[in-house]
Amino acid sequence: MTEYTTIEYERDGAAAHVRLDRPDAMNALNETLLGEFEDALDRAAADEEVRVVVVAGYGKAFSAGYDIGADEPERSVDDRIRDQRTHLEAIFSARLPVIAAVDGPALAGGCNLALACDLTFATERSEFGYPDMHFGEPPPKFVLPFVTDSLKHARELLYTGKTVDADEAHRMGLVNRVVPDGELGAAVDEEVDHIRKTPSAAVALVKDMVNDVQETQGYRRYGRLDEALGTLTMESETATRFREIRDEKGLQAALEWVHGTDKP
Secondary structure, rough: OOOOOOOOEEEOOOOOEEEEEOOOOOOOOOOOOOHHHHHHHHHHHHHHOOOOEEEEEOOOOOOOOOOOOOOOOOOOOOHHOOOOOOOHHHHOOOOOEEEEEOEEEEEHHHHHHHOOOEEEEOOOOOEEEOOHHHHEEEEEHHOOOHOOHHHHHHHHHHHOHHHHHHHHHHHOOOOOOHHHHHHHHHHHHHHHHHHHHHHHHHHHHHHHHHHHHHOOOOOOHHHHHHHHHHHOOOOOOOHHHHHHHHHHHHHHHHHHHHHHHOOO
């Protein structure tokens, strides 16, 4: 059985629970975690008893996004273009429905992870948004325009890099349901019970059909292009200055600079 260091995998009846387990880093998505996450999805798919995958995070956050600390390995632009992240595609392609159980901030890459899931449930204290736009980096796979109720909502979040609370995220169409703090597990369990009433073959077929609608709108095409563009924007003047401040003064000082200064 696979030993995980950054996630926890547990099967509870018909649900496979995948919990991001880097609470001290607000469940930031590093390369190890993303690899283990994809392995967990494959493990769930191979288990005939599993009908649904539930993704959650330990600690105060669902996920604060991709790990941008100084400990993350530096890779060349060529390497990053050739080695695009595949965890969101793994959710999209999975035969099983994937539910995001968001309790706390889901930001930047963490927001993308939550929105790429088939269903997204959130507690009242949760937050959503793309503060990484202050780096000038469009979110990988460009999930947002495909899940908002209006392109105007997508523009609002992407132009500003601001965060919104769970109720506003629900109004924008990012979240299926908002539940009181402490009631997320029960709400997800209830949804799993509903899904179990539908034959697994029918759920897999309908997921493929809904995915086809997204594909006709360009989901995969824009996603591949956006990964490459995101790699290039991380070499911009803003991103370069962020790394300089991070290396000189620490991550917190770099974050204060990138989120607190006007950009040309």
